[in-house]
Amino acid sequence: MIGPPAPPANMHSTARLPNLLLLCGLVWLAGCAGTQNKAPVEERQPTRQAAKPLPAPVASTPPLAAPADAVKVLPGAENAGKPGYYTVKPGDTMIRIGLEQGQNWRDIVRWNSIENPNLIEVGQVLRVVPPQADATALASQAVAPAKVESKPLDAKPAAAASTAAPAPAAVVAPAAAPANDDEPAWAWPSAGSVLAGFEEGKQKGLAIAGKAGDPVLAAADGRVVYAGSGLRGYGNLVIVKHNNTYLTAYAHNQTLLVKEDQAVRRGQKIAEMGSSDAERVQLHFEIRRQGKPVDPAKLLPAR
Template identity: 60%
Template sequence: MPSRLRHLSVLLAAPLLLSACGTSLNRAPVEDRNPQPRAAAPAASAAEAHEVKPPPGAENAGKPGYYTVKLGDALIRIALDNGQSWRDVARWNGLENPNRIEVGQVLRVVPPGVDASAATARPIASAGKVESRPLDAKPPVASASAAPAPAKEPTKEPAKEPAKEAAAASDDDAPAWAWPVSQPVSAGFDEQRNKGLDFAGKAGDPVFAVADGRVVYAGSGLRGYGNLVIIKHNNTYLTAYAHNRAMLVEQDQAVRKGQRIAEMGSTESDSVKLHFEVRKLGKPVDPAKLLPPR
């Protein structure tokens, strides 16, 4: 009799155990699923909030005279490819810090009030990454003994230059060019591989301005160019002088044709040379077609 009572007790208890186990297994999945929708909601809200804030100048995207910033861009590259001074581009766009631009930002690259359809440059593919060196940093300048004598520069020339640059932006008149160095060309122009002329030489050989103009950049912020001088001659033409050992001019300085502006070097180059470019509305053109016969 006791044995049968124990057997009956086991049989009665079994459904209760199964019921308890069933309740526990059915509850867990519900508890795991419920928090998931609540956790995803804040992320969606953040994404929606981010999408409603367009980058600066987005309303001008695609318009003539404007440029949309891409990944890897820097202001000096944008200005060079559009035939402008980076200082002017910064001023036209109200950039408090010219070293901070964002992807998708749309920048004005022609002067306000200018017919953009006539003055817009044709951008080209970047020749390399741009270093994040501050644009306002002063470049190394040679000692006064190595610089050209101040007496050779007319004191009133800087006052005349702005008036010259304020002429029609579509002005295509080429300056009276001169050669930047006395050495022969070592590598010719190639639109895809070499956007200018190369001249081999010795370290310290003089580099000359090929025409009157104003220095719009003197520094080392463009990777692949080393110590670089850029001169703006008018609203159409810029010239660039790369790989210098020393730069003898500063930004905003007026220069004359034939003035010594740098010393040939090998900065960011495997040999001593001058890499020389002519840009027409930002587009590289073959300098050999513009320079006078030797």
């Protein structure tokens, strides 16, 4: 009996080929299914932004005004700029103020009811004329020219006076000032030669030569208003007040022979010459009219 013909030798391998292809396809699909299709990731550093300033706080209500007494009002401020008053500047002391205003510094302390004269403040306003004085009149008097008295070189006998030519008519002057405002009878405070003369704004008086210990004399009658070394640049200093208009200052002494409030006479020895707060032995001598330095050589007698 003859059966069906046998398949070709490679028929089984050919028949298995579709199965292999199917199996490969399934494996590939399984691989694709197991692998996630991720998008590429780019790592970026976070960008730093500049810190922005915080907004200023906004007050919900307007700020309260400072109380009126919070602003310090210096004594005498209401008198600033008025005649007879002085506004304290940096570096001032009561002694310097007294010298520059032509007053006894103790009087200024009393007029202003100052408890501690070492505690004055810049900007403080001080009365520098007596409370009963007319400050406006004194201010105008301070700028008036000094009285100049012409003296004859050689006085004539009284008998010959009747033959002299009549004097020119006198100029009518305002009412005379009180007797204590008269021009003092001046005398030289030292016998030494003048080293340096008065110079407006630079040299406030005369520098007079001498030796240590030479006598320093009061230039006119008066009362000592200061004796000490508390004024920088003057050394051991004596200040004499002669009347309501004039005072004199004697500086750089080695020894002081008078005390404050002591009365002195013209020619009285009040100190000994020295070099305190100076480069050499000398007497620095000032004449002040209403506190303003004037040239002593124009007031002292010729010699």
